[in-house]
Amino acid sequence: MKLLVAYATTEGQARKTARHLTERAHGAGHTVEMLALADADGVNPSGFDGVVLAASIHASQYQSALGDFAAREAEALNRVPTLFVSVSLAAAGHSAEEWRSLDRILADFTKATGWTPGQVEQVAGAYRPGQYDIIRRFIMRQIISDRDPDADPGQDKEYTDWDALDTAFDAWLASLSG
Template sequence: MKIFVAYATSEGHTRKIARWAADRIHEHGHSVELAPFADAMGLDVGRFDGAVLASSIHAGHYQAELAKFADKNASRLGKMPTLFLSVSLAAAGHDAEDWRGLDRILDDFKSATNWTPGRVVQVAGAYMPSEYDIFRRFIMRRIIAGKEADADLDADHDYTDWSALGAELDSWVAQIIK
């Protein structure tokens, strides 16, 4: 099988997740093509057997590149197995309101693009103060301090549960090869 893995990222963590996913799919013996959405706009997704799309949430929205790609390719994506990796810090916590917010963001995205992913996995992202501009660093420090009182606000921290993500990815791959 040939799987397309595409991503949009702000600080690089979603790219790390997408690369990891592509490597894992390749380890299952499948052919994989990895690209940022900005480089995939003219790509014929119909030549793939499935697609993994990954994007992070910032200020209540996914990156514009994902929305453009999904909107343009909604029909073809709807005809193949798809896995959407929605990356956010909210997915790292257990706050019910944060999870309802993730559902609202996803519903808004589906309405705006007319694409409904076959499977969605909410993936905990990373707190990366070393990558933030001064404005984002200020905002993110306040968010993290409010959620995790003893957090080191100057250190990068990866909240991704790689084992759980691997299990989700393996399950999706097993499901599509049946």
């Protein structure tokens, strides 16, 4: 199969996720084109057997590069098998309210772009204080201390469950050939 894996990221976790999936798909014998959505001008989803888009949430929104690409290519994306990997810190927890917020953000996104992903994976992201400016570092420090009292607010912490993501990705890959 020929796959497109495209991502938008702010602090790097969605790119890391995209790289991980690209390597896994290569390992399974697929051909993969991986690129940043910011560089996806002229890329046509119709040329692929399956498309994975990954992006992360900041202040309840995905990166505009994702929205721009999804809106521009909605028709083609709706015709090929797609997997949307949504990276956030809300997905690291069990708060029903936060999970409802993920549903809302996704519903607003699909309505705004016209693209309905074939499969959606809500994936826990990472806390990376070294990547934040001083204001974000202060805000995120409060947030991480509230949600994860065991975390050291001065250190990076990754919440991504790679095994769960692999299981979901393998099932999606299998559905392409099925």
